[in-house]
Amino acid sequence: MVLKPVERDKEIAETDFSETDIWVQIRKLPPKMRTGRMAEKIGAMFGSLRVFDAEGSEPWSTYMRLRVSFNVTKPLRRGVLLANGKENIWYKVVYEKLPNFCYNCGILGHLRKNCKEEIVLEEEMQYGNWLRATSPVKKTRPKNRV
Numbered sequence: 777m778v779l780k781p782v783e784r785d786k787e788i789a790e791t792d793f794s795e796t797d798i799w800v801q802i803r804k805l806p807p808k809m810r811t812g813r814m815a816e817k818i819g820a821m822f823g824s825l826r827v828f829d830a831e832g833s834e835p836w837s838t839y840m841r842l843r844v845s846f847n848v849t850k851p852l853r854r855g856v857l858l859a860n861g862k863e864n865i866w867y868k869v870v871y872e873k874l875p876n877f878c879y880n881c882g883i884l885g886h887l888r889k890n891c892k893e894e895i896v897l898e899e900e901m902q903y904g905n906w907l908r909a910t911s912p913v914k915k916t917r918p919k920n921r922v
């Protein structure tokens with residue numbers, strides 16, 4: 777089990793690098809699956825694991841929280857397929873403080889109206905506001921949420 781120090785509220789670096797770090801939440805991941813090893817595995821699906829927020833992934837929470845690095849020239853990942861017992865289950869991913877991204881192709885840094893890909897119908901779009909974590913992490917987050 778790998779425990780790393782938690783970096784909170786570190787803004788996404790405004791740089792031209794193709795890799796960036798972002799906090800993600802793996803929604804409804806069963807508490808028993810929220811292990812350091814699983815964090816490494818999920819991190820590798822994005823790119824690499826930066827931080828596993830073990831405290832933010834406690835059983836009372838409805839998700840596992842990790843900071844991952846990923847390649848911003850690729851579409852955002854919308855979920856992760858993980859083996860839970862004998863089944864493979866799709867767990868949705870949401871992102872904290874997600875910058876502007878394209879709802880058409882899922883890539884950061886431009887909007888749908890500026891997309892160079894073929895524009896899909898709005899009702900067929902695979903990306904949208906639902907990829908944003910609904911409750912942004914506040915700077916004065918209570919320490920002992922139960």
Ligand SMILES: [Zn+2]
Pocket residue numbers: 878879880881882883886887888890891892893
């Ligand atoms: Zn686009």
